[in-house]
Amino acid sequence: MLFIGLDIGTSATKCLLMNEAGAVLNIERASYPTSFPEPGWSEQDPELWWNAVCDCIPRLLEGFDASQVVALGSCGQMHGLVVLDEKGEVIRPAILWNDSRTRYQVDYLNREVGVKTVASYTGNVAYTGFTAPKLLWLREEEPVNFSRIAKVMLPKDYVNLRLTGVASTDCTDASGTLLLDVRNRSWSRPMMSVCGLRECQLPQLFESWETVGEVLPEIARQLGLPEGVRVCAGAGDNASAAVGTGAVGPGRCNIVMGTAGTIFMTTEGFLTDGRNRLHSFCSADGGFNLMGCILTGAGCNGWWMDEILQASDYEAEQALVQGGRLGQNDVYFLPYLMGERTPHNDPRARAAFVGMRMDTSRADMTQAVLEGVAYALCDCLGAAREEEVEVLASTICGGGAKSPLWRAIVADVLGIPLQIPQTEQAPAFGAAMLAAVSAGLYPDVGECAHALVKVSPRMVMPNLKIRSLYQGHYDVWHSLYPALQSVYQQIL
Template structure:
């Protein structure tokens, strides 16, 4: 039996999957690491912590592996997007990595718009200037830590650094490069125009490769530390959302992913890189060869539900909380919730907006509020799907993963609000499986990633829209869309009172 390894370098932990030729996960190891938050809005990690825990995880996995080590033919990666890792001339780390959820760079985003222009930035990168992206972080270091910036010779993203230490070769794949705000997304090259306008040496940008491309082998040193064979082939891998899409089989037109975790994502496959969405949703290079994806983000999806439980329902489990929802009618008895408790990303890039319960009265019970929260999260994701549709996108299937796929009531709600059949995978492994599939494809096990998906992935249940519910949710969604505009000024006025 042959095997591949998928390494998913997340924000709180690295997850390592050993996958056999049939797509079965035969072993799984997770290793955690710390987050550094020295000031409000700051979020950093030590790249060495990623490396140490990845090595420890691989060593633990190999200890439990009873086959021939040479049967593990390939490794690939998924990784948290946007994080800035600066390296010097000897490719040593210059400072802790600034992560995707770091928000210190508002001034640098304004600087990008002032110098480049919002329209031109969208022409090149297909995305707006947001604090989470890599370019604003690079400009922040240039302004606030000039001595470190002067020593920088290249930058990479989190998984790229770990892969470099395992192989000794330095690259960045297109799917992750698209999240830097320096890639010409349609033409798949670094934008010398952006670098020139912003006075950034284009040579700081690393060599680009496809997610499925082989970039080296495990070094002798790392083979000794991990137990892997030095003959093990290493493939570039992709951004976590791109790998999540691969791991859910989002590999052809009409296929869309809905992932409800702490944040929420709707992601749809695109064959062409020429569509225009006006920055309302993200537009990135896929991990699949010569493909793209559109993506909308709800910042506080599952977080809205966990927040409600932590504040108002500490005495019950999530299972109990969700089981009550089935007895509440569509529309939560006239109660509406907007999940803006952490601001919002798509289609409203607004860090200042805050959530609302609209329509409360004394008859409402806890279960009404819970259903309203679930409906509000789903409405928010549907706003991004509406942007897709308004730009000519047709979606015939939505694959639902994450916390939102654990509740049959929520899956039916998604089908009714999205007006599309919802499919739940029989086994969900997320971005780590996508990384393993890239390794399997790279090793030549399959002629295409689609063939790999057909072999590795199985779908469980299908939820079809109920027409009666669809009609009601259309009316409610129109009301939901009004709330942002009606509450924006109120929230701006209240912002000075937030502690």
Template sequence: MDRYFIGIDVSTTASKALVIDEAGGVVASHSTPHDLQTPRPLWSEQDPDQWWSATCSSLRAVLTQVAAHDIAAIGLTGQMHGLTLLDAADRPLRPAILWNDGRSGAQCAAITAEVGAEWLYGHIGTMMLPGFTAPKIRWLREHEPDIYRQAAHVLLPKDYVRLCLTGAHVTDVADGSGFALMDIARRTWSDQMLAAFDIPRAWLPELCESPDVCAYVNAAGSVATGLRVGTPVVGGAGDQAAQAVGSGIIERGQTSITVGTSGVVFTATDQYHPEPAGRLHTFCHAVPGHWFHMGVMLSAAGGLRWFHDALAAGSSFEQLSVEAATVPPGAAGLIFVPYLTGERNPHPDPLARGALVGLTLRTTRAHMVRAVMEGVAFGLRDNVELLRAQGIQPKQAAISGGAARSHVWRQILTDSIGLPLYTVADTEGAAMGAALLAGVGAGNWPDVPAAARAVTQLVDEQAPTPSAVAVYERLYPMYQSLYPALRDSFHALHSFED
């Protein structure tokens, strides 16, 4: 009998169901979109029940192509950090507060002062940031006390889907790391952090390792989705750790760069060694006994999307890439500061903003497109430089996301960062990683590295061009100088935002 494995990806934009076979080949895939609400500046929210309804739609679609009784296991992945607050009956108390929500900056500063920055960085693997789950809980206690008093459970987005599917309150250690409530070195909830935030342990889900079976589809989940009652569900992982599994980023020093709406630099490690100033996230990996370093910029391909929608709506993204290729490296001295939605690493500042610096009468749209691409590349290089300062010297990196589809942007990235970049044959991202974790849980592969090696195929490597590298080595320090120079102005200008 054929066996199949499902990866469910509850991303910011859609719920996706991906089916793979025992060799890791894609059999079926379907996505159902989500809505996003931004009711106030810095706020970003979604309806948790829409995640579940979209997941049900996607599962029912793929189950028209494979039989439910042939599904051996399910893995979950999705957007990290989203605060999903439930009452005692497991009903959402309010819209979920997402990873890119910046309202809890004051709470981050307060908790850092209370417990001490150095201890905090070493314990949770990073500085406290507004995107994380814990400071949002404190924000709710201070600003929505009536809702806070009704709270009984806190889950992450993919784990709310797990709850609806199985009835279990569970998260994995990779996604759970983003709560900012774990002792990352020990891969457990932290009594000290729970005490600091005054959060009851009973609110939190149980922790498991990513490939471990932690729940089973129940009768209600079966009726809603068409899955077989009793189908095993593994822990899964947050989107970045799951994508790393799908891209083969599992051994120390292996590195990936993702240029989606946000940008991520990710490297695997077999030791817990956080960046001393907390400027990288050092979290549990989906590979048991391993961790990862991750740097995040909040607006990467989102920067080019903004430019397209605001200034070039009549052109395709392919046309914009063609225009960028007509401009030499350095964009004639035009630099794009890419902080359109604030920034996380290395400048944890929700009030940071974007800028085009160096405009002249000779500046054309082509110059601006190239400058946007280069500014995003420099933002990602900031995080690569933090890795290098940690003693991690990547020799190459896998690239994925929107930029991976543009030869021009890939070349800008490899020249700006100074690393050969390659793509992998699989383009299913985090959903593939979740499906592979399901396969490990079902015994199809002996462990996560074996699963990743079975499906990862490197293709299409691009190497740095020495002449372009030389230009960017001159330009990058100028880019680095802009955030310190503009920070106070960014903060003052915030008062003019609606």
């Protein structure tokens, strides 16, 4: 038996082929652009995702017996607003997770409707990236488009719709819409009312491993798949990455160093952050998690390398950072290139270098970028620890996690051991695992993770001496956002 995992990402779609033993047989990807039509806006044409899937899957299957494919799972970027009309056609470009145009709508939800009220409806408070504020923006700024909405979708669910003809979503992805009653895993009628929606405009809810349908016969022929391939509901990218790294069941943690950065911490039952800094979401195994999110994780290093240094050799650039300088860099970087979620919930925040002198080197600034992201992740972990969520170790995945230097910095700053999973493509691997559960190969997600997930036996251990140095530097870094907060309000 073969299983396909799709990851509908922000910059590319990744396709992964897995056999029943959990071996990754092939990985393909197709890239696409993001549009930034206004400052702070971020959009994509959903047709780009579908074209990427149609490009990737046939290449993925080359050299393999496609008749052995029995199920497919999708994951992808969360929060993106895809709106369809009565004919199932896309009304306007999707508004993505890192779009910050909705700060006035967020203010309305958190101040006028009220933080406590919104949290009582959903388990969360409003952020600019979430889906519900985008719907309010659409209602106010594009009322004709809003009036045409027949179905509200999320990115990976749009792909599943094209595959199966079924409008579905799963509880993990729905958690990030601010339209889900997370505790009860059902759509929130009060939030639908706030946003001017009817339940028929929302997709049907499933658990991540549940089958929503089969690949349509004409689509199967187009993609080179056999008829009858099951499609499961799938998961949001972070929830799927947790499955792909084995962060399943209470008391587990996974760090994702992707375009954004997240710390995903599974909990014993539904739990909320009393200060509303962390997200309370459903997990793909039927449980719950707290998640801290920084809007620009490995994307900071991409910006620094590609746009500023205009250098393509990431490894060579990081080789200039001397190991003996870890914990001693007096240059600080605030990684708020797209605003920030955890813990500030401030779309006006911006990135900054602080502490440069005449002798500051290129390597110092590169090191500051890597450390700034690690400090921001430490903010997320600190918020969890204040809620008495204990994190003793974590897996780590994503493009940024491929760097040994960056992994070491994260371990030292956070003060926890890190484990490296068998595949860098943890979200797509998790999606394929969910497909295996959907096909009945395993009775539940936990059994599947126990059987298939493998991590490196070598852990990245924090260096206690460097850790102690970083604690003092983190305190300095942590003081910078409050010092600049009033400035941010003036420059936007």
